Amino acid sequence: MTRVLIIADMEGVTGLERYEQCVRRHPEYAEGVRLLCREIDVIADSALSSGARTVSVIDWHGGGGNIDRDQLDARVDVVAEDLAPGYDLAMLIGFHPMAGDPNGFISHTMRQGLAVEASDRQIGELSLLSWWLGEHGVPVGLISGDRAATAEADRLLPDTPCHTVKRAESWGRASCVPAEQSYEALRTRVARVLEQRERWTVYRPPAPVRFQLKLRDPNPIPGLIPWLNEDADGWLAGEVPHARDLIDLIDVVSALINLQHRNEFIEALAEDPALRAKIDEARNDRVALAMEQGYWKP
Numbered sequence: 245m246t247r248v249l250i251i252a253d254m255e256g257v258t259g260l261e262r263y264e265q266c267v268r269r270h271p272e273y274a275e276g277v278r279l280l281c282r283e284i285d286v287i288a289d290s291a292l293s294s295g296a297r298t299v300s301v302i303d304w305h306g307g308g309g310n311i312d313r314d315q316l317d318a319r320v321d322v323v324a325e326d327l328a329p330g331y332d333l334a335m336l337i338g339f340h341p342m343a344g345d346p347n348g349f350i351s352h353t354m355r356q357g358l359a360v361e362a363s364d365r366q367i368g369e370l371s372l373l374s375w376w377l378g379e380h381g382v383p384v385g386l387i388s389g390d391r392a393a394t395a396e397a398d399r400l401l402p403d404t405p406c407h408t409v410k411r412a413e414s415w416g417r418a419s420c421v422p423a424e425q426s427y428e429a430l431r432t433r434v435a436r437v438l439e440q441r442e443r444w445t446v447y448r449p450p451a452p453v454r455f456q457l458k459l460r461d462p463n464p465i466p467g468l469i470p471w472l473n474e475d476a477d478g479w480l481a482g483e484v485p486h487a488r489d490l491i492d493l494i495d496v497v498s499a500l501i502n503l504q505h506r507n508e509f510i511e512a513l514a515e516d517p518a519l520r521a522k523i524d525e526a527r528n529d530r531v532a533l534a535m536e537q538g539y540w541k542p
């Protein structure tokens with residue numbers, strides 16, 4: 245009785261052909277969400293009709309919060325980034341290739357402008373996630389995404405079947421296999437994966453995980469972490485016990501850099517009197533609205 249875990253990214257789902265569809269607050273994002281939910285539904289439905297006992301999904305894109313429960317099959321559980329509940333099989337769905345892949349759709353690794361190396365080669369999110377799953381003994385049964393993502397999987401995770409749903413035309417544009425054809429093929433794939441237990445592969449990372457990180461735009465923040473060593477080319481080297489620690493480290497570094505950028509942005513605004521006035525005006529409007537609606541009293 246198989247408990248299936250889908251880890252769903254967004255860039256590599258069927259039908260999604262434009263970068264803007266992956267960006268929260270962009271008008272095209274709603275369509276991206278619809279495509280993400282539809283893909284999860286197709287895979288979950290096929291898994292459940294092929295004998296899976298449960299299907300759970302981790303919403304991986306941009307830290308989660310993309311999946312709209314109302315658009316999702318009620319049998320699918322949206323779960324936290326935690327493998328403690330225990331899963332028998334994982335599928336990595338809707339992925340993009342690692343940073344710097346010139347043939348990929350929205351190539352990146354966790355954030356724009358970051359390269360990650362481990363075990364003396366460059367790796368991307370597919371490797372990081374497969375290793376994290378491997379540490380918990382969870383095999384990877386299927387990987388899907390654009391052509392460059394599945395080529396990366398063929399190279400780095402060679403024992404797992406892959407399914408290609410699109411090709412990149414440029415970094416931010418892709419052309420997809422017609423949706424219904426793609427969903428039909430995914431259904432068949434998933435059913436076959438559930439049958440072929442002998443092809444499920446556990447990817448255990450080297451322990452400890454020795455890694456190097458490099459930011460395209462030089463930034464002082466990672467250098468503040470005392471156990472990272474910076475070389476002359478700007479690579480930061482370190483060692484962590486588990487793959488999950490490396491994912492967490494990248495998340496933390498990323499959050500700190502975003503915070504720094506936000507602070508710089510606010511300072512730049514404060515120095516521009518015209519913009520400053522606009523912000524004050526907008527804030528006053530919001531305060532007035534809040535007072536009007538009874539949420540706030542000065």
Ligand SMILES: [Zn+2]
Nearest residue numbers: 253254305306
């Ligand atoms: Zn993503």
